[in-house]
Amino acid sequence: MTATALLPLLALLTSLLAAVVIFVLPESSHRVRILVNLMAALLKLVIVALMTWGVFHGVDFSVSFTMLPGVSFMLRADALAMLFAGLSAVLWLFTTIYAIGYLEDSPNRSRFFGFFSLCVASTMGIALAGNMFTFFLFYEMLTLSTYPLVVHRGTEKALRAGRNYISYTLGGGVVLLLGIAWLHGLAGDLAFRETGHFQGADPALHGQLTLIFILLIAGLGVKAGMFPVHGWLPQAMVAPAPVSALLHAVAVVKAGAFGIVRVVYDVYGIDFAFMLGLLQPLAWLAAFTILYGSVRAMAQIDLKRRLAFSTISQVSYIILGVALFGPIGTVGGLVHLLHQGIMKITLFFCAGNYAETLGVHRVDELDGAGARMPATSTAFTLAALGMIGVPPLAGFVTKWMLGTGALATGVEWAVVVLLLSSLLNAAYFLPIVYRLWFCPVAAPWPGERRWGRLETSAWLFWPPLITTLMLVLVGLLAATAFSPLSWAQLIVVRMYLP
Amino acid sequence: MAGLLFTPLAWASLSLLLDFRKGRCVSWLGMVIQVLVSLALWYAVMERGGFSYALGGWEAPLGIALRVDGLAVTFVLLTAAVATACGLHAGFYLDACKPWQRYFWPLFWFLWAGLNGVWLGADLFNLYVSLELISLAAVGLVALGGEAAALRAALRYLFAALLGSLAYLLGVALLYGRFGTLSLALIDEQLASCEPALIVALLLMLAGLALKTALFPLHGWLPPAHGIARSPVSALLSGLVVKASFYIAARLWLELGDRLGSPWLAQSIGALGAAAVVWGSWLAFRQPHLKQVVAYSSVAQIGYLFLLFPLTFAVAEPVSLLAQQGITLQVISHALAKAAMFLAAGNLILSIRSKRVDALAGVSHFLPFSLFSFGLAGVSLMGLPPSGGFAAKWLLLQASLASGQWWWVGVLLLGGVLAAAYVFRIYRASFLEVGDSDDFYHPPQSLEAIPMILALLALGLGLVAEPVLSVLSLPFEVTADVNEAQL
């Protein structure tokens, strides 16, 4: 087996094997587990970096074998895959570090980290999947491996959220499966290809293809938290903070969004999807979700719930970008995949820090937290501003690209949506920022813990700061060669100019 | 090949003479031999294709004709795997102190012999005998629990099985009266036109077999029997025994159905299967006892199998092939997954000392291993990738879409969702945190490892479905040189 075939498998196996090792380790061997976790995360980062470098230079990493008659299991690393793989590899490292600190002294860590690794393995698989079938395989694996994470706390509330989560996602999975199976029956085993497969499809098939498209998007939309199938997301907030971070920033919602990108570009082909008249409704739906999520977020008092509705809103940016039918909009959507991940993970890390260090979960309890935890609050503030789209932070770059893309294709109303959404974002983020910095402490923190020199445990302290640095840098240095923006441009160049 | 039948029979007699512990040692040796023989058969079929073999040189109809092809050898291997796992598990699981437990081993071996007889049987009457052997052994195993409820379940099972067998036998009688032969292959050759008597015969046989397979609405006997039996027994029954009668029904249908069947018949059998999927799953969701959940899940999963009938009737050859492959994978994956599930459920029940689902609270804290096996098996039942259940579902989906019978698509998908509902109900119960005290019994690791291995096999089946299916499609060629096949 050559190196090009080996690397994608290795990228997958690092976390898969880590999961197995962690499951086998006894609950009490914390040090070994930490070591395994970190080593696997670092190793994966190296592998992904290698592959990214290779893909940049046009190396084709792929491996496949036949699973069922007419269906093959296929891993392939193209530029788009590396975008997502890179995101999950980088953020996995930080989330792992964070989770180690967050779950210190809590029960069931073996189970938690096992499924955590499994979840990342699935995400990696989703990123590297070379056809719809393989994608679905990992997509469902993701559903299953996140369930134990969501219900980790084992409370009645967590279990209810878990049931909701699993009903939504499995339901979506069923719809997706139907779409994929139908498509497979119609067109055979479809490997992802930059220009799609249906460029010159028989007009008689258009009706069926439209229906399949709707099925696929509906199935994927569940995970992407699109209206009206977003209901699981705010409830899944009962999960521990690192899980929420992972769910929102990397794994679940992104898997849905990434799948939609794959379907639109690499299965249907953007031109064909446009010709079928499918992108317009998708854009409307995305726009509505953007506004809906923001409006709902304003009414939430629980910090993590507010963040959850914000995710619903933000993920639809990606879909909007895809649906804009233009290279610049696509760049915006793809970049948002990454940027939103970095920003959202920072926000969740911070929310987790407040909860863990101060015992604070609600927005109105945050008064004056800025003075007590300045670094965390700075991170939160910057990420929130980034979400609003304040330059030079990550969110601005995407908003700018999306806006430019919308204008370039003559979709002026999308710009209005973007601006409105920015205002709404400001309306629900800025009050928090205000409370952090400008309100005096009203009452002693309900569950404050002292950690010595740093404002919180070092495991919890550094990850949000590093991701904050990243979210500043990806915006500030957007024009440099290996920035997410440039990478997205590379993808789009390869997608639009085959 | 004869070894496959004789080894179990010999061991059955042998272990009849011994008590439970000695029988255990002897039986383990027998399992090794049996597995080796099965592998050898597989090797032989791979080398030179399937073949027929007359036992002891006696030709049919008075002799016992055996016939092996890719499908048969797949099932032989499956039986070897599942039975070995259950046997190993039973060796640790069953309470050696109770005197009547020593009958486990003979019954176990008779069961195995009967199963191999069904897989390899070439004529209708030998299939009947094998079926009866299976039924009697299985009833015995169910009754092994010794309590009144177990006896009651066993009796109900026995009556259902006997009635089914007789209906089948009546069909056989009618066929023999018409053709004067018992060989399926010969009947297939002679069958030209569709006569009412033949249709009655086919219907009788199918009805009898459906009763034995516990097709909805004839499933009433199964949940009590499977639920009350000891876990390794339940695993055997659910994993293998019901598949035997289905195997015969499927072979009948595939040989004769295209001429004797009608769209109406095919669709109504499919509809019954669909009803089983929905109803079984729903009942599984409602059960208060863990093993009852698993047992009703069997009813639902068996429902899928009967989709074979509509999906192979009057459709193009490739579609029919897809459906057959799908059903075969479903049989295999269900056998593995359900065996794993029953064994894991047995472990869980040992640990929590209660059979109720709501007693599982807190288990995930201390017994993740068995729970994990249970969950992995559940993945296959739900038909989620990469499990064998998913591969099967995928093929069936393709077959339904390609044959234009899209209504089965809904059944397949709905079944998956319902399966998820009852599997996650168990999970939900076990994830509930109730205090930190570990007052659970921890079963030995070997008990925990066995269901895990089975579950992993079920899960991995999807990834290696292609090689498995290639064994399935090994060609059949009649070889005169029968002596070589004496294994």
Add this chain to the structure above:
Amino acid sequence: MSSALLYALAGVALCGIGLAGFLLLNHLLRRLLAFNLIGSGVFLVLVGLAQHRGGPDPVPQALVLTGIVVAIAATALAVVLIRRYFHLTGRTSFKAESEGDGGGAGS
């Protein structure tokens, strides 16, 4: 009407009677007997219908012999179970207990 057909029809009639008994009777032993009746009917059909080559056909005879052996074994097993059941519960039918709680005392 040939004698063969007569046998067969008689067999079918026996089957019918047995089946009715099997479904309608509650007492376990009676059900067992009804089962045996069905069995006899089936054997009669098997032997009766297979006369079409003029003389008696040895194959069905052999088959019926085997079938009888199987039926005896099954009956014996059933009797044992019924007896044990009666000892344990004092009942001779399923009806007395509520249906469907077979989950009883397994594992």
Add this chain to the structure above:
Amino acid sequence: MNGSPPLVLIAASILLPLLYPLLAARPGWHSISRGALPLLPLPALLLALLSTTPWTLELPWLLLGSTWMLDELRRSFLLLTALLWGTAGLYAVGYLGGKHLRRFGVFWGLSLAGNLGLVLAADIVSFYMFFALMTFAAYGLVVHVGGNHARFAGRVYIVMALLGEMAMLAGFLLAARDGGSLLLAELAAGIAASTNGWLMTTLFIIGFGVKAGLPLLHFWLPLAHPVAPTPASAVLSGAMVKAGLLGWLLTLPIGEVGWQSWGQGLILMGFAGSLGAAVFGVIQRDPKTVLAWSSISQMGLMAVLVGAALMAPGQVSALLPVIALFALHHGLAKGCLFLAVGLVIPAGRLLQSFLWVLLALPGLSLVGMPFTSGQLAKAAMKGALMVLPNVPLAGLLPLLLQAATLATVALVVRYGWLLWQQLERGTIPASRWLGWGLALFCSAVVFWSLPTVALVMSD
């Protein structure tokens, strides 16, 4: 980069205030971080003084590819910004107590970095970035004091600022598409050529109008400027509102033909603001509020000048220096006036009279008294406006200008009266005196020798 100052100076002028928060946020370093306040704009001041020739700096790695530059217009704004922030910073050293000092330092540094950066920025994205940085950081200055008033003012400020930012962003997005370039310099041509020109112009007028206190967009100004700490009010009113003016100058299609009516509209709005603000201003009871209304009034006059430039493409080269001059004059004078609110009356009678003379000086300058910067600015403005063709209400123009002067007088008198009543006896730290004195010195003396002023005068 030919003839331009060293790169390190450019970098330092932005980075020093930008990174200052890191210093300010350190606990226990109060005196150091407080003492560093006046030093922050020094590199920028040096940069403004040294840049005798325009320069351009390409930063392709920054954001979406950035360009910074300094031309004559920007240079005068940079001078104003640096001078005012410097003197206000000096004043702040003596003004600030220990309470929330770290927070104040953080926002001060960030606002300053934004204010300086937006002057240097020559491309849309970095301009917008610095503008937003200033806007958001200034919120921290506005609400610094705390309490209901400040919170309300802050809320009005941030809501209006956000609306402005959105209008700006929409305008920039449209302009970037139609102009096909991210350079500010090419915006005007792009807008003029586009069919959506009117939309972009409206968006820019609104977007920057919020900052510049255009009538109907001014609500935040009389609320926010008074509640901020005095040095912050000074920079808000003196320097930051000018950012709105600069935004207009950089984005509106100035110098393009065919925008007469827009120019006329802006002129009318400007006069309306200038006169209307006086009406509201004279009924206020807080000197700082009066000053805030005065800022609106003065910014109205500057809007008149921008309108004039929009109206008469031919006159742009003459008008721009005038606007820059006016901005410089107003910024420094207004800064002095704001800082004066925080002073006290000294003991000696002679000293008192001297103080009152000095206190009156910037006010008189605003009015346009001879030998003050105001006279020069007003004269330049009058001269520029009078030669314009087709000014709306051409006949009324002298009258309007007179009225505007009268409005200024009324406001200054009101301010003086209130100050007379409110100033108390007492002692204040020397640096407060020093800061105010320096501001006054700049406004009254240094002004005349500033390079841009010298340039205008030589014309």
